[in-house]
Amino acid sequence: xxxxxxxxxxxxxxxxxxxxxxxxxxxxxxxxxxxxxxxxxxxxxxxxxxxxxxxxxxxxxxxxxxxxxxxxxxxxxxxxxxxxxxxxxxxxxxxxxxxxxxxxxxxxxxxxxxxxxxxxxxxxxxxxxxxxxxxxxxxxxxxxxxxxxxxxxxxxxxxxxxxxxxxxxxxxxxxxxxxxxxxxxxxxxxxxxxxxxxxxxxxxxxxxxxxxxxxxxxxxxxxxxxxxxxxxxxxxxxxxxxxxxxxxxxxxxxxxxxxxxxxxxxxxxxxxxxxxxxxxxxxxxxxxxxxxxxxxxxxxxxxxxxxxxxxxxxxxxxxxxxxxxxxxxxxxxxxxxxxxxxxxxxxxxxxxxxxxxxxxxxxxxxxxxxxx
Ligand SMILES: Cc1ncc(COP(=O)(O)O)c(C=O)c1O
Numbered sequence: 001x002x003x004x005x006x007x008x009x010x011x012x013x014x015x016x017x018x019x020x021x022x023x024x025x026x027x028x029x030x031x032x033x034x035x036x037x038x039x040x041x042x043x044x045x046x047x048x049x050x051x052x053x054x055x056x057x058x059x060x061x062x063x064x065x066x067x068x069x070x071x072x073x074x075x076x077x078x079x080x081x082x083x084x085x086x087x088x089x090x091x092x093x094x095x096x097x098x099x100x101x102x103x104x105x106x107x108x109x110x111x112x113x114x115x116x117x118x119x120x121x122x123x124x125x126x127x128x129x130x131x132x133x134x135x136x137x138x139x140x141x142x143x144x145x146x147x148x149x150x151x152x153x154x155x156x157x158x159x160x161x162x163x164x165x166x167x168x169x170x171x172x173x174x175x176x177x178x179x180x181x182x183x184x185x186x187x188x189x190x191x192x193x194x195x196x197x198x199x200x201x202x203x204x205x206x207x208x209x210x211x212x213x214x215x216x217x218x219x220x221x222x223x224x225x226x227x228x229x230x231x232x233x234x235x236x237x238x239x240x241x242x243x244x245x246x247x248x249x250x251x252x253x254x255x256x257x258x259x260x261x262x263x264x265x266x267x268x269x270x271x272x273x274x275x276x277x278x279x280x281x282x283x284x285x286x287x288x289x290x291x292x293x294x295x296x297x298x299x300x301x302x303x304x305x306x307x308x309x310x311x312x313x314x315x316x317x318x319x320x321x322x323x324x325x326x327x328x329x330x331x332x333x334x335x336x337x338x339x340x341x342x343x344x345x346x347x348x349x350x351x352x353x354x355x356x357x358x359x360x361x362x363x364x365x366x367x368x369x370x371x372x
Pocket of ligand 1: 063064065088090091133159161162182183184194195196
């Protein structure tokens with residue numbers, strides 16, 4: 001019998017910088033008396049973040065959802081957009097809020113990302129863009145998606161909310177597609193409490209995005225179109241600037257957690273986990289495992305409940321599929337017959353706790369429960 005943990009262990013715990021250092025920065029904000037609207041911390045953070053990520057242009061946002069919604073506006077996307085049902089609801093909600101019809105395509109059973117061949121099959125004369133997600137930070141099939149987009153004249157907006165710092169052959173995954181968005185929500189690898197960003201490739205597009213996130217203002221008297229208020233404030237930006245100092249250390253700790261799980265899980269029958277991919281620099285945002293009920297002898301939900309009884313709160317990301325929620329399930333592309341792989345994966349997946357301060361002791365307890 002394993003003793004129940006005294007403190008609950010959640011799927012994640014936010015990484016926080018030293019409070020004293022943050023207080024110092026807050027003092028500066030108080031002295032500046034600038035709280036938002038592209039203030040000094042916002043400008044510094046944008047520059048340093050672009051340098052850290054290895055991208056040309058970045059626009060900071062109040063959160064990732066507003067970044068997604070603004071990205072669609074920036075490219076004037078309309079009609080239908082092909083996307084994955086295996087993601088967080090914000091991916092598809094951003095389409096709905098823009099009056100765009102989501103068209104779901106199935107995922108690849110190995111990467112769990114949009115299957116490019118299913119994307120191609122879902123194209124209609126109304127399709128204007130593809131919105132793939134780098135699920136769990138694993139890069140999509142970038143080359144195939146680009147080929148399809150180029151052939152059919154479509155835009156690609158990557159939802160890279162899970163892919164902070166991820167690189168492919170040394171190049172940021174954020175440099176692919178027309179635009180990429182990030183989330184800096186408290187649960188993410190890198191957080192600014194709430195926050196997000198759009199990554200683009202040229203100055204002109206960045207300008208347009210910056211106008212859109214500030215009501216459409218170009219200057220005091222010029223409003224180019226109905227923009228929104230999606231600006232990151234100075235406190236968030238100062239927090240982010242400080243977080244950048246610790247991000248590498250935090251990723252190293254996350255990698256150690258992932259490797260310890262992998263070492264122990266490799267000899268448990270019926271549990272599949274995702275391995276690192278060659279030429280990819282991973283940042284270990286999630287640790288999903290897939291339960292094969294027959295081989296493992298227990299269903300995913302039985303395991304989920306068992307962990308809960310032990311005060312360990314895994315999350316069934318992503319279950320239910322987005323396509324199963326009331327707003328979307330009436331769409332013809334949402335039918336389970338169209339999404340057999342995603343339907344299967346959503347029944348099998350559970351994300352185990354992963355965060356920099358997760359102790360070896362707790363990981364070993366989790367493994368013991370998984371072995372039982
Ligand atoms: C894949 C994905 N897209 C979008 C979002 C939305 O980001 P935010 O919470 O910063 O609005 C999240 C997570 O929160 C996410 O996981």
